[in-house]
Amino acid sequence: MSTRELNFAYKVRHALNENLDKLPASTTEKLASARKLALSRRKKESRLRVFAARHAVAGEAGSFFNEPFSWLARMGLLVPLIVLIVGLTSIYQFEQQRRIDDTAETDAAVLADELPLSAYLDHGFNAYLASRDE
Known part of the structure; x- marks a missing residue:
């Protein structure tokens, strides 16, 4: 979602919240059912986990030994x-x-x-x- 769309959504939500008490009951019910429908169509969170092996030397987190070719990559650029x-x-x-x-x-x-x-x-x-x- 772009920043422009997100700002528009916040403005609509703010306008609806301001006038929530003034809305008729039928409109409130329609909005509640539309919300339930939107939430049911939302993407489910994936339960898959990925295992990524990481080589580490005890006591030397982030040292030169963890990434031995990083200086070569920098020199390559x-x-x-x-x-x-x-x-x-x-x-x-x-x-x-x-x-x-x-x-x-x-x-x-x-x-x-x-x-x-x-x-x-x-x-x-x-x-x-x-x-x-x-």
Whole structure:
């Protein structure tokens, strides 16, 4: 039962309890019979019991010896996460360095060439530089 349904049921119960004295006898009888019917249809409690073996060392409840592979399970989750973080960081650093190297190469080529000032104002030259960056 969801929280919303449970809140609705509490509100209905509260409203019925407030006006219980004002209800006619026939309505009260109908509600009592509906309650009996609902209780008869309720799931019965299971009498089956399950035996679960538990290994324990005397005097050491909750110690490392009760769960010998729990640290392996934690490492099984932690190691891939660390590898993922290191891998993504390495890829980011590599791409940043590549972008810096490309920009430095373009800047060095522009500074080494003897171009007239009008070349820097040309839209074609800007398009050429943009195409080299890609």
